[in-house]
Amino acid sequence: MARACIFPGQGSQAVGMGRALAESFPQARAVFDEVDDALGQNLSQLMFEGPVEALTLTANAQPALMAASLATLRVLQAERGLDLARDVACVAGHSLGEYTALAAAGTFSIADTARLLRIRGEAMQAAVAPGQGAMAALIGPDAETARAIAAEAAQGEVCEVANDNGAGQVVLSGTKAAVERAVAIAQGRGVKRAVMLNVSAPFHCSLMAPAAEAMRAALAGVAMQAPVVPLYANVLAGPITDPATIRDALVAQVTGTVRWRESVAAMAEAGIDQFHEIGTGKVLSGLVKRIAPGATASAVGSPEDVAAFPTFG
Structure with missing residues (x-):
């Protein structure tokens, strides 16, 4: 058996996301505090209590989804003994989830990921005038x-x-x-x-070119390590580990197609037969089951999901 951890993209956000984890596990609370500090904003309160209109704003939704996923992952590491380098063959994420996947695999720090996603959300929103x-x-x-x-x-x-x-x-x-x-x-x-x-904007098309340039500049100033497991990149639908290649793929991703179907198919072809969607929602799990019918897919985002997760170590 080979496992992949996959991370959701925009649209999976919901008021209350991460709250039960934060109330149950100090590891989750620590992630939310770190993201709040990095952004200089009480994003966790917005996640837990809303209002939904503010949470849905791209500049908030992107770091919020990342925070919920990484809080879940930290709890799985502490409570279930999960070690990505040992227990997982690869990672992938849908659009912004690619940044989450890279943070999970050690390429970016949590604080840098939060700041990158804030820049990304604001740049994508500003790239095209409203209504155009x-x-x-x-x-x-x-x-x-x-x-x-x-x-x-x-x-x-x-x-x-x-x-x-x-x-x-x-x-x-x-x-x-x-x-x-x-x-x-x-x-x-x-x-x-x-x-x-x-x-709120036409994401992943050539109209996003100004946002791609903003991300090129932002990524140039951030420390990057090789991920502990390969990332199946959205724009390549294949595994990469080199930081320079990852940086180029993240820039290309802003205007390029999210090739999720091909990415899942490539992971399945490489022998991945268990997919764990880490964070909020179950969208990716549902897609995986239809793209790779021989694989199993589960969503992990609540204390109950954590309790049902396999034990490692």
Whole structure:
């Protein structure tokens, strides 16, 4: 058996996230305190109590999701004896979850990860004026069909595949008019479902180029270590360990496609048959079960989940 730890992306945040862990385990509380100190903000209070409108803001949601995941991981290390270098074959994360995965594997410190994600969230939000960009989910088509729909809809504007999530779920991103055209084209072609998404910016498309440059500058000033296990990178759908390659992949990820389907398939092909989603929500676990039907996937985010987790050491 070979295990992977995977870490959720934006959209999994919810008011109350991490609160039960913080109340039950000092290791979790310590992570939340460290993130609060790094950001100079009582982010943990916002996570525990809301309001949801503030938690959903990209600049808050990204470090909050990271904090919840790493708090969970620290508890698993203390309570269940989990050692990533010994017990896990690789890590991966969806979009911002890639930063969480790298922090879990020792590439970044928790404080640096929190600050990087704050910069990333603010830069992504500022890259496109409100109302100018949009995203849409297509349910049913494969990535190639979605790419063809996006290309037809672009008409000189931007419409690109942002996420190939697998299980017939592809997300498009770009200028508002082009994405709306893509939805109409998809509906006309019998795509099972094509809907505009309620998002604050058009993530993972070329409109995010200013945010990519902001991250290039931010990452250049942060200490990086080789991860203790390989990272399956979003834009490469394959394993990397070299810090310079990781830095380039994180910059490319801002404008590039999150190749989650291919990443999970590559991990399964490499022999990974157990996936543990660490943190808030169960989105990635559900996708894994549909992409790699021979694998098991579980979500770990509560004290009860911790108690049910295998014991190592």
